[in-house]
Amino acid sequence: MTAGLRRWGLLAPSLAIVGLFVVAPLGIIAFVSTLDRGPQGTVVWDRHSLDAYAQFLFERDLMGRLTLNTDYLRIFGRSILLAALTTVLTLLMGFPTALWMAFQPPRRRGLLVFVVTVPFWTNLLVRNFSWILLLRDGGVIDAALRRLGLTSGPIEVLYTPFATAIGLTYSFLPYMILPIYVSLEKLDRRLIEAAFDLGADRWRALTRVILPLAMPGVVAGAILVFVPGLGAFISPELLGGAKSMMIGNLIQEQFGQSRNWPFGAALAFVLLALVLLALGLHALRFRRERASP
């Protein structure tokens, strides 16, 4: 067996699985989104229309005319906003944390990475559920605040976009901390020493030397938070309630109680397009930076 044949033989199972169960299904989504909605909300496999996409923006009123429906647009807007907000929050919280971790003595660093990683690997559902315990009326925070006399009535945080934001931030915080930490840890300390030697105080060393050099880690973290944040399902489902839906919940609804598969497929396709767009923009910017002298 030649080396080339052996290589492709070794790659065959992984390529087959990814091709068959990831790439092909994505194509099926695109296909289904162009189908007609069937009687029970599933699909009619041979009737095509762009109704699903039209439904995104318009709805038919009683006289069959199309009017603009901003409900879905609002959900998309909220998703983008929440994902962006989560990115900013995790950055504000994550960067100082990573900074502190990176400058700890080496032995402690490994332990700290482990400590930060553990919540990351704990079940996402469970982690968001724990916030229900904390945020619900009569829950831990509510009871504590009332006992301290800071509030008099229920805090009514749960089932608002605010609760979703907390849940998202909590879920994605390790995704921001770890890449920044890796970036900072690899930093050549002598560069910072050179900055000190040239008269920079700690703040200036931070903003003029450390931060720019840690940028790759920051960008990586931002992508790791924003992109999955767009498509988040669990946090808004458990903590957001019906009035704070995000794209993920909307999609699930089409396969659940709303029973509109083509529409669900269309939404999934649009989400995928958004994600690929964001990644593509990043790749382009990255490539342009590398190409420029």
Add this chain to the structure above:
Amino acid sequence: MLDAVTAAGGVAATTDAAVDCRALTKSFAAGTVRAVDDVSLAIRSNEFFTLLGPSGCGKTTMLRLIAGFETQDSGSVFVHGQKLDGLPPYRRPVNTVFQSYAVFPHLTVEENIAFGLEMQRRPRPEIAARVAEMMALVKLEGLEKRKPGQLSGGQQQRVALARALANQPRVLLLDEPLAALDLKLRTEMQLELKRLQAQTGITFVFVTHDQHEAMTMSDRIAVMRAGKVLQVGTSADIYDRPASLFVADFIGDTNLLEATRIGARRFRLANGVELDAAEEGAGDKVMLAVRPERGVLVAPGGEGLPGIVEQAVYVGADTTYHLRLAGGLRLRLRDQNRDGSAARRAPGDAVAVLIAPAAVRVLAP
């Protein structure tokens, strides 16, 4: 035609060649880099043969082609008459000592040495006996159960040697095995390797960029550059009779003097002085190569080229004089300090240099 024979080191019958490379060519990077360019080489049995050249000259690639880690674009490799083309490394009767030693870190010294024999499914008692024999050969007794991580660089290298030799290959390939050792250890190992080769009778094909190392250990040397073999010969062949400008310059120190031909064996230097050579060479514009130690320093005003000592570099056993001859021509001359340091010439001294015709080599520029 004659050049081809000279280039091949004069081995007429290829059947008694331990390693016979014929017109090997290997390119990388989609043909843009010719690592080995139509090289033919015949290495004799029981020979310590060295491939010598600067980095990137193709010597390591040659070794890897013989071992089977690379496949040539064209040409063939024969080992003791057996054609090796297309055979993977584990079917070739050669073994390699790698530059990084490549000792298996998860196996003990014993297990490392036994590895090749186990792969060949030799019976247990035979393996045990051979391993013991090898450990004695490379003087590693007592370290059988150690792991490579617990050994020094020199010890690891000896494990790599023993591991290769245990399989009794007819040809042993060594890829710059001494490069990572410190000077003292390296010198020791050079003698050790020479002894091993003589003792086992195995053909050694040795790769190095260090000419001193090559000259110390080799029966014959092939000087390579940019994928081609420039010259094959003994150390003396290469040192005294370099075939090209590059070889003359690469090996040892040489004075290179531009000259034009005024006779069959007579040449005029840039400063007008005329020199006789013992050979003709070819062409009207030539480069005369004179080794610094071949020139003789005499008192001025008699025979010899007159000049002045610009610098005298004393290094104990000898002194290298940087001379300025008539017309600004510069010449380096090395003299043994036979009469002690006091008898040295000093900068500013007027001297003359005698260059015998036999010391002048005529090369193409």
Add this chain to the structure above:
Amino acid sequence: MKRAGDLWHFPGARAVALAVLFFLYMPIVTLVAMSFNSGDSLTIWSGIGLRWYGVVLDNDDMLRAIRNSLAIATVATVAGTTIATMAALALARGSFRGKRAIQALLGLPLVVPEIVAAIALLLLFVLVGFRLGIVSVMVAHTTFTIPLAFLPIRARLADMDPSLAEAAADLYANEWQSFRRVILPLIWPGIAAGAMLAFIASLGDFVLAFFVSGPGSTTLPVYIFGMIRMGITPTVNAISTMLILASVALLSLSYLLGRRFR
């Protein structure tokens, strides 16, 4: 007089870091603590007890969900790690046409939003007429255990001295012997790490399982979600704590093994 070491202390970073660590652990600790609550309330403490753990262990549906999750995780891990090892070996050395594209393709499952991947798989199964059950979840999980396990295995392979494989071949080992006797022992820690990651991820996955599991093949996270939806009882606290402890135990094991093999 400022000590030299003070240079590396950025004021405020420590405070934020500690606050963040508190933020990360407080909810989990609260949850775990409340699981030992012997009272009926989810959030009001009435004393210590293992009552709700008893309820968990009595619940047949829950036990079946646990068994399903473990079975699925085991299959997805074994399959994913094996396939990932093969892929890592194939991509280890040399560049060839399409190498970058293949690496991107292999990473694709981690890039696509989970809900999109879940819907996609669901539609695939419906289109093909494949009945949703344990196997469909196993397939779904294997799509992401492959890229997940791939990363540490690949890293470990890259660290390995390439001449070791050549030395093995030089010493008459064919490809399989070379793999079994030289490469495998040396990349074993990477494979173990990858398997650990894959197992934990599969155990904890909710979104994929939610969409492609069928009746009778409910996984633990899906079951928990159902419980939360139906009305929260403290049993959720108990089972959640068990999940947390399982993850932490596996992770600690992985961490300690990693330290030993450094």
